[in-house]
Amino acid sequence: MKDKKIAVRGVLGDGDYNRPYKCNACGGIMIFKGVGEYECEDCRDIDFDDYGKARSYIERNPGSTQAQITEGTGVSAKSIRQMLKESRLEIASDSRTFLKCDICGINIRHGSLCDKCEVAYHRNKEEQERAARAISGYGMDTKPRESGEMRYINR
Numbered sequence: 001m002k003d004k005k006i007a008v009r010g011v012l013g014d015g016d017y018n019r020p021y022k023c024n025a026c027g028g029i030m031i032f033k034g035v036g037e038y039e040c041e042d043c044r045d046i047d048f049d050d051y052g053k054a055r056s057y058i059e060r061n062p063g064s065t066q067a068q069i070t071e072g073t074g075v076s077a078k079s080i081r082q083m084l085k086e087s088r089l090e091i092a093s094d095s096r097t098f099l100k101c102d103i104c105g106i107n108i109r110h111g112s113l114c115d116k117c118e119v120a121y122h123r124n125k126e127e128q129e130r131a132a133r134a135i136s137g138y139g140m141d142t143k144p145r146e147s148g149e150m151r152y153i154n155r
């Protein structure tokens with residue numbers, strides 16, 4: 001993880017990322033302005049959540065590694081990992097280090113599954129849903145399972 005170069009991807013996730021709610025300067029309410037940026041409704045002071053901090057750091061320092069971002073912004077390694085998992089950030093295309101797909105272990109740049117496993121995962125869910133409907137409707141798919149067991153016993 002230390003030498004992974006990180007790039008901005010910018011899909012909204014649902015992590016909290018240390019959002020600023022209160023203005024550091026006057027105690028006013030911080031209004032969300034977009035892409036991790038917040039503005040005080042009273043004194044117009046600007047602050048950032050972890051995503052905003054990491055994002056602006058990467059824009060100023062393209063090709064930064066996770067360690068550099070953490071050092072430069074104070075955003076934790078855990079938070080950066082979370083943003084990679086949620087595809088808010090991705091591994092830069094010229095980086096030689098990667099994340100691993102949770103299912104097949106192939107190298108990926110963002111999220112937790114590769115494109116192939118993501119599709120397979122959803123197909124599998126669709127099949128399960130279809131099978132569940134078939135069973136509750138007609139019970140048609142119990143037959144092949146029985147003949148499979150018979151063959152095993154005969155051997």
Ligand SMILES: [Zn+2]
Nearest residue numbers: 023026040043
């Ligand atoms: Zn303020």
Ligand SMILES: [Zn+2]
Nearest residue numbers: 101104114117
């Ligand atoms: Zn995979």
